[in-house]
Amino acid sequence: MTIKQYKVAVLGATGAVGREMLAVLDERRFPASEVIALASTRSEGEEVLWGKRPLKVRVATPEAFDGVDIVLASAGGTVSRELLPEAARRGCFCVDNSNAFRMFDTVPLVVPEVNPDDLLWHDGIVANPNCSTVQLVMALQPLHQVAGLRRVVVSTYQSVSGAGQKGMDELSAQTIALFNQKPFEVKVHNARIAFNVIPHIGTFDAQGYTDEEMKLVYESRKIMGLPELRVTPTAVRVPVFGGHSESVLAEFERPLTPAQARELLAKMPGVSVVDDPKQRQYPMPIDAAEKDDVFVGRIRQDPTDLNALAFWVVADNLRKGAATNAVQIALLAVERGLVRGAGRTAKA
């Protein structure tokens, strides 16, 4: 048997998500003939690991994409806007984890378990949703299919790894400084994050919402194909190293019991139900670390509305919220023959 193999580039390979992408490519035995690590000149020559294989980081230039079949990008919006059209023009299938193209009408925004068919209309670039959106729609979709989703109220508890390695380093440094009564810096987060919570991630719009909050509105609508979906978001940074949590209230057109919801969620690929609260079984970020699943628990009826459920969703924001979802998109595109690059044929 012969299988196609692909030349894969990870753009932003030295970042927290980039490193995780390389790990997931290896864990999932992605059919890669070669993986190259690209980043800015600042990181040139650094080494990153694709599984156990060290890769020397090369500078991300348009020419670096010559001969590449698949690009997984997590280098920020500016870099993606500059380089991914160049890569797409060279025939690359690009999965972009930045915010640059997510709301473009010509760019699918995909969670493979939720809207795989949106991949069909890609034009070289597919967007990976924001971390907090991925885990939200993974929990909402199976319930929506049965009960018809009408409205969502969501408050997040987002870890510092959402701000990358430097976000994690700042939490560490501040914590140590506070315990030693030493001064510390506030540079990455919008205020001191150690032993604090900050109701501010990203930048504010004229209505008083952050872009991080509005991603939950616009991205959920696009992925779920519900342009009128009502979403009221609050995004909050908490002093947790990894793993985002979300307190969700979902209103449906039809009644849905917690037992039905548990059953539907248990059948959803990529979702784990952890919901035996009297036995202290509920999702928590420390338990979600390094896992690919989205964990749902605390599923209960709204006390005043049979058509509404409250629940709690946790996922590793660097995995399913970013790297894992991106690799899954690429795998799905490969399976469906949607990668335009020829691919290299090798003996298996």
Added chain:
Amino acid sequence: MTIKQYKVAVLGATGAVGREMLAVLDERRFPASEVIALASTRSEGEEVLWGKRPLKVRVATPEAFDGVDIVLASAGGTVSRELLPEAARRGCFCVDNSNAFRMFDTVPLVVPEVNPDDLLWHDGIVANPNCSTVQLVMALQPLHQVAGLRRVVVSTYQSVSGAGQKGMDELSAQTIALFNQKPFEVKVHNARIAFNVIPHIGTFDAQGYTDEEMKLVYESRKIMGLPELRVTPTAVRVPVFGGHSESVLAEFERPLTPAQARELLAKMPGVSVVDDPKQRQYPMPIDAAEKDDVFVGRIRQDPTDLNALAFWVVADNLRKGAATNAVQIALLAVERGLVRGAGRTAKA
């Protein structure tokens, strides 16, 4: 001029809230002829501070309340159930911070800025609401009076001081142990709290809600006099030492703009509006520490409902959420002549 002075007992004086009660009695120059500190036999002989005055802790027995005019209690439900009826029988005016009597029809549940007149029908015991309820109703009441409150969805970010000094000690100990890669205990909170969030405070009911969550429902209804008020609560412990935060969505019968809400909240005694997000001005627990006010910010329209507002409420749970509110209740009772004990008359 002569003013009445009262003999005050603080029951549970060695706890985190008890110590704060003694501090607030001093700060507010409570008209006390004498303050006595009561606790269990375990704490007998310990010293606590009423302002700068050291008090020797005495054992809380029924007889200890002989001659006492006012009791401020924060010693847990069991102790309150046992001792406060004894104190009331001896003519004491009791303010109880435990959950023991809050939902009794014969016991007013009071936030002085919200429902002061409920004090009128007290029968010796007045209940102090749960910390997370106090700050919630302080923010809701001025908006309700103008727009008619219909529904509340609230997710909390509660600090470890809600579990007392031992709750704070556990966060410290776990944090230090993790940084030193040492083992640690999980005893006070329901799971590791350091660098984690736990969607579990208190005990679960058959519907999957915790008692901590249902306090937000039942207590808000009772204090605001809205027995049908819809409240959907989620209570979550976060690794913050002091200060509870709440993400609130409030639906009203009539439209209310963020500007109107800011104006109404700014006029509410005990509330501070901190709401200039582009200048990074929003409430945070580290800023609320040791303050008596309830801080409200991030006030914005629900993107899909002109009758609904989202906002963010922070308060020091040991101050307005507990000790300050209790002392305010006692002061109000004194001002209104509702303390049955004679009081001692002294020259001012």
